[in-house]
Amino acid sequence: MTLLLGSDIFRGSGYGPGHPLNIPRVWPVIDICRAQGWLPNINFEVVPPATVEELGCFHTKAYIYALLDAERYQVLDKKRSKRHKIGTHSNPIYPEIYRRPATAAKASLKAAHYLISGVHNSVFNPSGGTHHGLPDAANGFCFVNDPAIALTTLYKNTNNKIAYIDIDAHHPDGVQAHFSHLQRMILFSIHEEDRWPRTGKKGDKGGGNAHNYPLPRGSNDTDLNETITNDILPLLTDYGPDFIVLQAGADGLEEDPQSGLCYSNHGYWSAVSAFLDLKIPILVLGGGGYNPFTTARAWAGVWGLMIGKNPHNTECVPESRSVLESLHFPHRLGRNIPERWVSRLYDRN
Ligand SMILES: [Zn+2]
Numbered sequence: 001m002t003l004l005l006g007s008d009i010f011r012g013s014g015y016g017p018g019h020p021l022n023i024p025r026v027w028p029v030i031d032i033c034r035a036q037g038w039l040p041n042i043n044f045e046v047v048p049p050a051t052v053e054e055l056g057c058f059h060t061k062a063y064i065y066a067l068l069d070a071e072r073y074q075v076l077d078k079k080r081s082k083r084h085k086i087g088t089h090s091n092p093i094y095p096e097i098y099r100r101p102a103t104a105a106k107a108s109l110k111a112a113h114y115l116i117s118g119v120h121n122s123v124f125n126p127s128g129g130t131h132h133g134l135p136d137a138a139n140g141f142c143f144v145n146d147p148a149i150a151l152t153t154l155y156k157n158t159n160n161k162i163a164y165i166d167i168d169a170h171h172p173d174g175v176q177a178h179f180s181h182l183q184r185m186i187l188f189s190i191h192e193e194d195r196w197p198r199t200g201k202k203g204d205k206g207g208g209n210a211h212n213y214p215l216p217r218g219s220n221d222t223d224l225n226e227t228i229t230n231d232i233l234p235l236l237t238d239y240g241p242d243f244i245v246l247q248a249g250a251d252g253l254e255e256d257p258q259s260g261l262c263y264s265n266h267g268y269w270s271a272v273s274a275f276l277d278l279k280i281p282i283l284v285l286g287g288g289g290y291n292p293f294t295t296a297r298a299w300a301g302v303w304g305l306m307i308g309k310n311p312h313n314t315e316c317v318p319e320s321r322s323v324l325e326s327l328h329f330p331h332r333l334g335r336n337i338p339e340r341w342v343s344r345l346y347d348r349n
Contacts, residue, residue: 001042001119001121001122002043002120002121002123002124003043003044003045003111003114003120003122003123003124004030004044004045004125004303005046005107005110005123005124006027006030006044006045006047006107006126006127007046007047007048007107007127009049009096009099009100010025010027010100010127011024011026013095013096013100014094015092015094015141016092016094019092020141021141022330023291023295024292024327025126025286025289025295025296025299026126028292028296028300028323028327029126029296029300029303030044031319032300032316032320032324032345033304035316035319035323036300036304036309036316036317038303038304038307043307047103047106047107048106049098049099049102049106050102050103050106050109050149052064054106054149055105055144057149057152057153058135058145058148058149058152058178059133059135059136059144059145060135062080062083062084063135063136066080066084066086067084067086067097067098067101067102067143067144068098070086070093070098071096071097071099074095075087075093076093083136083137084136084137084138085137085138086137086138086143090138090141091138091139091141091142097143101130101142101143101144101146103127104125104127104130104144105128105146105149107125107127107128107146108125108128108146108149108150108283108285111283112150112153112154112157112283113153113157115154115281115282115283116153116158118281121281121282122276122281122282122284123282123283123284124302124303124306125283125284125285125286126286126299126302126303128150128247128285128286128287129147129168129247129248129286130146130147130287131145131148131166131168131170131172131173131174131249132145132170132172132174132197133145133146133148133174134174134177135178139173139174139197140170140173140196140197142174145174145175146285147166147172147285148174148175148178150285151164151179154243154245155179155182155184155185158243159184160184160243161185161186161240161242161243162241162243162244163186163187163188163236163239163241163244163280164186165187165189165244165245165246166191166246166249166287167189167190167224167247167248167249167252167268167272168189168191168247168248168249168251168252169192169195169251169252169256169258169259169261170191170195170196170197170249170251170259170288171197171198171199171200171212172187172189172200173197173199173200175247176189176200176206176207176210177206179207179209180206180207180209180210181206181207181208181209182207182209186209186211186235186236186239187206187210187211188210188212188213188232188235188236189213190213190215190224190228191212191214191252192215192216192217192219192252192259192261193216193217194214195259200212200214211231211232211235213227213231213232215261218262219263220262220264221263221264221268221270224252224261224263224267224271225267225270225274228274229274233274237278241280242280242281243280243281243282243283244275244278244280244282245285246272246275246282247285247287248268248272248284248285249287250268250286250288250294251287251290252268253265253268253294253295253298254347255291255293255294256289256290256291256294256295257290257331257333258288258290264347265294265297265298265311265345265346266312266347266348269298269302269305269311269312272284272302272305276305276306284302284306286299290331291329291331291333291334292327292328292329293324293327293329293334293337293341293342294341296324296327297344297345300345301314301346304345312346313346314344314345314346315343315345316342316343316344316345321342324341
């Protein structure tokens with residue numbers, strides 16, 4: 001069956017004023033999917049935060065305790081702050097700094113176990129995809145590396161082959177560094193060339209099993225999907241993975257303020273469909289996405305695809321429109337909201 005994992009921790013918590021992630025991302029997806037009639041209770045599960053032990057499959061105990069202390073005291077001593085990069089401009093201390101990323105991680109962990117047991121063969125964790133996180137430090141808005149926790153779980157509990165695919169605008173440096181040398185693992189990333197963290201250059205194989213496809217600024221739906229069809233799918237099908245983890249960051253969409261890529265959500269959904277269509281047990285994660293309107297519509301559409309709906313022609317029911325109209329977007333792009341950002345899921349006629 002197909003499952004969406006979430007929690008109310010994502011309602012009303014944020015990274016603090018001025019941070020690009022201080023926008024609603026997870027709950028609008030859930031509320032829109034419910035409003036559209038796409039998310040019966042049977043397909044939805046609430047998850048708690050991961051425990052220290054669970055996070056410890058990838059992160060150091062010292063780092064996890066630093067996150068717990070930062071949440072408890074809302075401040076961290078200088079030495080630990082410097083070592084773990086907690087309390088910086090990118091990785092600020094906020095009230096739910098442990099519980100929020102730990103909940104996203106628990107969802108990815110649970111999803112991995114569901115794929116292994118076969119209870120579910122298709123799981124969506126829109127709160128996941130924080131692919132920059134490091135074992136001992138926060139990195140690029142990511143406190144906990146939930147894709148790494150999913151991959152570790154799949155790797156250690158099976159003898160199967162695993163593919164990690166990442167279509168976020170940013171290169172998954174935290175994932176590549178720790179998994180690209182492993183025998184039963186293949187990694188693919190399509191990201192914007194010369195954008196932070198500036199890793200994942202063309203021809204970079206990481207530890208041997210990574211395949212990187214940097215696209216120049218301005219790349220569009222055709223560029224994205226030709227890379228998948230011509231470069232990734234032949235290698236992926238030849239490899240024959242038993243599990244896929246797909247990081248479906250939505251920051252490559254044209255109206256996202258954090259990248260220069262120009263995908264429409266049609267091209268983005270076609271990319272996601274290319275991997276769903278393989279019918280291999282799959283965990284789909286969120287990731288980047290810094291325009292709450294484009295991100296909510298893109299990820300609601302991803303869930304639609306996962307349950308066999310067609311987001312390419314889906315209009316918003318009045319309740320979905322209300323969800324979108326309630327979103328706050330302090331960026332200048334949020335000053336004049338186009339009608340299509342609230343009236344329908346798809347970008348183009
Ligand atoms: Zn990103």
